[in-house]
Amino acid sequence: MTRDLLGPAPPALDRLPEVAAALAARADEHDRAATFPYEGVAAVHDAGLLTATVGTRFGGPGGGLADTVRILQALGGGDPAVALVTAMTLFTHAAQARAGHWPADAYRLLLEESATRPVLVNALRVEPELGTPVRGGLPATTAVRRAGHWELTGRKIFSTGAEALGRMLVWARTEEDPVRVGSFLVRGGSPGVTVLPTWDHLGLRASRSDDVLFDAVRVPEDDVVGLAEPGADGGRDAVVGAWNALGLTALYLGVARAAQSWLTGFLHERTPTALGAPLATLPRFQSAVGEIEVALNGAERLVTALAEAADAGDPGAAEQAPGAKVLGTRAAIAAVEQAVALVGNNGLTYANPLQRHHRDVLCARVHTPQDDTVLFTAGRAALARRPLTEGN
Incomplete structure (x- = not known):
């Protein structure tokens, strides 16, 4: 497999805005009908993004976790269903780039097919x-x-x-x-x-x-x-866990940004007769939007920084990734919930996309690692660093 077949290095991230816009144009249609967005996956493939994490030794762009975070946040803001199946495929290629566990012939065939059409992979x-x-x-x-x-x-x-x-x-x-x-x-x-x-x-x-x-x-x-044999692999790979945690958190932060974008547009357009000015001019709405902005900025910075650190080989980044998922997905969910609360019935009306963003962002809670597991593990580790002694 040559680089000519899978695209240039680094990954073609410059096409993310146009791809995300194409996904967003049909996201509501697919959500209502619960139909799989084949044309959205094709757009991701045509932009070279579906194989962005294929290793350079296999002729791919060799995209890292930081690249993947950027891709999934952008696609998540367009259509999180497309982003999710893209995530599973990117994670698979990234794991193969690191460890090479696939049989050589099977992976070669996968790459040959991926050069001409979208080939989705999931565990x-x-x-x-x-x-x-x-x-x-x-x-x-x-x-x-x-x-x-x-x-x-x-x-x-x-x-x-x-x-x-x-x-x-x-x-x-x-x-x-x-x-x-x-x-x-x-x-x-x-x-x-x-x-x-x-x-x-x-x-x-x-x-x-x-x-x-x-x-x-x-x-x-x-x-x-x-x-x-069960347990012979020594347990879950922390780096694999970091890709999953940070990549999926980025996806749902993308959903939250899409919700924020709709909210700000609505607040600029909505002009109640009694007010005589857009809702965006009211301090109460300005402060609420500011709270959303600060929370999402912080979560995005955390996810990006840990992804870059993981790419640089920092083992601490992988250890902190599950905690970042807790913080990031909670920020995303809270942001969308606050947006719904701000606009009342308009936020739950099917004609508006905010209700869809609300339903989609709640799915962040079900992905591994789930909050209870992360917090239990983190709490036990913190307590182990300072064992209790008599008199304390």
């Missing part, structure tokens, strides 16, 4: 009984070894972009003694793969995070990533 890990695997447990999805291939059977839920995925990294357990777990590479549309249209959500409706059934799906013997 499917959540199951009906298990829930999210970060809280422990083994998957019910099984992989049985056959002659020259694996046979994959199970069900995954909340599979973002399911109908449009070019590759699925399906977390499963082997039927061996001892058991091993790993991510099995499944092509979208493979025989035995069925996408069930179960997604009926308050927010991110266009993400089509549907259920996926796997019925004796054949997977080539070597197309497995990270196959090992």
Whole structure:
């Protein structure tokens, strides 16, 4: 794979405004119908952004976490459903650039396809009984070894972009003694793969995070990533966690900025008869918008600084990333909630996008790592630095 196929280095960030605007133009349409935004993903691909984190050793631009934060915030302000499936793909390429866990032939084919069309990638890990695997447990999805291939059977839920995925990294357990777990590479549309249209959500409706059934799906013997006994990998990679935490926080900050943009426009345009001037001239609204501005500025600065530090190899940045997600997503949610409160019924009217931004930004709470886990871990670490002694 050559750089000519995947685009120039560094990533083509100069096209972000036009791509975000194109996404925003149809975001409401896809939200109302809960339809997947294929044309939005195509726009991201055509701008060279979907492969922005492909490593330079694979002929890609080699975009880092700071680049990814910029991309996801911009796309999140346009259509967060497109931003979310883009995030999963960017995270996958970034992990491969760092560790190279994919089988060489499988990744080469992925890049060849990605040079000519959008190829979305996502890790499917959540199951009906298990829930999210970060809280422990083994998957019910099984992989049985056959002659020259694996046979994959199970069900995954909340599979973002399911109908449009070019590759699925399906977390499963082997039927061996001892058991091993790993991510099995499944092509979208493979025989035995069925996408069930179960997604009926308050927010991110266009993400089509549907259920996926796997019925004796054949997977080539070597197309497995990270196959090992449970716990053999030493736990979750902190750098992977930082990309997830900071990247997704940036996405929802983009949603909050879109809400703020609509709010300021509304306040300039709305001129009550009794006032005889736009609402934007009232000190109460000016102070409220100022509070939103300060909160979002601080959250964006934090996320950007940690992303740049992570790119520079600072291990402390990865450790602080989950806390930044708590602060950043809370700032984003609070900003949109305050905007809704300021404009009353207008903020909850379907004709206005603020209600959509409100529904979408609430989805920030469900992504890993969730607030309770982050705060528990941070609190325990803080207490461990100063153990209690008698008399204190």
